[in-house]
Amino acid sequence: MADRSREVAARMAEAALAWLDSLDPDQRRAAVGPPPAAGGDGEAERTRWFYTPTDHGGLTFHQQRPAQHRLVMRLVASGLSEAGYTTVATVLGLENVLDRVEGFSIDWGRERTRDPGMYYLRVFGEPGGAQPWGWRFGGHHVSLNNLVVDGRVAAATPCFLGADPAVSPLLGGAALRPLGTAEDLARELVRSLRPGAAARAVLLRRAPHDVVAGNSTRVDGRELRRSELWRPGRHVPDRAGHPVTGLAGTDQRALALTPAPKGVPGAELDTAQRELLRALLGTYLDRVPAGISPLARYEEPAALDAVHLAWAGSTAVGEPHYYRLQGPRLLIEWTNIHRGVNHAHAVWRDPVADFGGDVLAAHHAAHHAP
Numbered sequence: 001m002a003d004r005s006r007e008v009a010a011r012m013a014e015a016a017l018a019w020l021d022s023l024d025p026d027q028r029r030a031a032v033g034p035p036p037a038a039g040g041d042g043e044a045e046r047t048r049w050f051y052t053p054t055d056h057g058g059l060t061f062h063q064q065r066p067a068q069h070r071l072v073m074r075l076v077a078s079g080l081s082e083a084g085y086t087t088v089a090t091v092l093g094l095e096n097v098l099d100r101v102e103g104f105s106i107d108w109g110r111e112r113t114r115d116p117g118m119y120y121l122r123v124f125g126e127p128g129g130a131q132p133w134g135w136r137f138g139g140h141h142v143s144l145n146n147l148v149v150d151g152r153v154a155a156a157t158p159c160f161l162g163a164d165p166a167v168s169p170l171l172g173g174a175a176l177r178p179l180g181t182a183e184d185l186a187r188e189l190v191r192s193l194r195p196g197a198a199a200r201a202v203l204l205r206r207a208p209h210d211v212v213a214g215n216s217t218r219v220d221g222r223e224l225r226r227s228e229l230w231r232p233g234r235h236v237p238d239r240a241g242h243p244v245t246g247l248a249g250t251d252q253r254a255l256a257l258t259p260a261p262k263g264v265p266g267a268e269l270d271t272a273q274r275e276l277l278r279a280l281l282g283t284y285l286d287r288v289p290a291g292i293s294p295l296a297r298y299e300e301p302a303a304l305d306a307v308h309l310a311w312a313g314s315t316a317v318g319e320p321h322y323y324r325l326q327g328p329r330l331l332i333e334w335t336n337i338h339r340g341v342n343h344a345h346a347v348w349r350d351p352v353a354d355f356g357g358d359v360l361a362a363h364h365a366a367h368h369a370p
Contacts, residue, residue, distance in 0.1 A: 004291025013128035035125030058122030147356035155356030207313030209246035263310030
């Protein structure tokens, strides 16, 4: 696994250097951020991430030539599996579909609101060198965050994908559902539970408005406000001071993230349900290349035992719902609420080591000891 992680890191470095070499000085000023460093001043920007159509920080497609667009996508592909890359590319294209859904009429005071050119890439540090480096790619419904330390991929989270519309018609009666399997498997799993387990899995009969952790830098249970989902000084939605989840009081407490996971643990699932759970994990953890995916660890029974499933909202198809999978080094959240239950958010996080903070600290201790 370590050698495969090095291979992925080497491909990332090669792709990042090719992109950086194509940039002129003005482009580089927007494209390059300070190197990752434990406790460093530049970490505030590297660990600040978004999934809304706001300024994610970096260089947009609009600020680059078509040949550079290709180099951007080469770097994006280096951090994803084939299926993960196809899904990300589809989500970018959905901006055009969403524009049509909204009647090509939404105006936030910029030249185009739903815009597949408003995806940002920034590299932090010097790719391929001895020091840690990383890269971030993001825009509406995409946030990819990667860190390389000592020649290995040290972190690939937070990893956010969304789809709006979540379901779009295709010719011949088919449907485009970029994240559909992550919804279907979870619903099948929760509906397969026996009544006692189902009662513990369903934490709330109403679904939150968004994923509970939002775009927090650290998963610490803090309740975020909607304004925090947007870069200050850019478009901020109505009710900006309201909670991201739209919940309060006992409802908020029922769904709040806590160190001890809520819901039903994998240890209580039967063989078929455990197979569903592992397949569901794969729809998130297989976004990245096999060399850096943690999915293999869930082949160990004890690891799968510790993953808890929690649900909120209805379990009926087409009704608002939310779920999460939580365990050691794992937080997955899904929600499909808005636009008539046709707008999905799906995020994979490592509550202990998002952005690779723990690896950075160990690297700093080993190489910069007094």
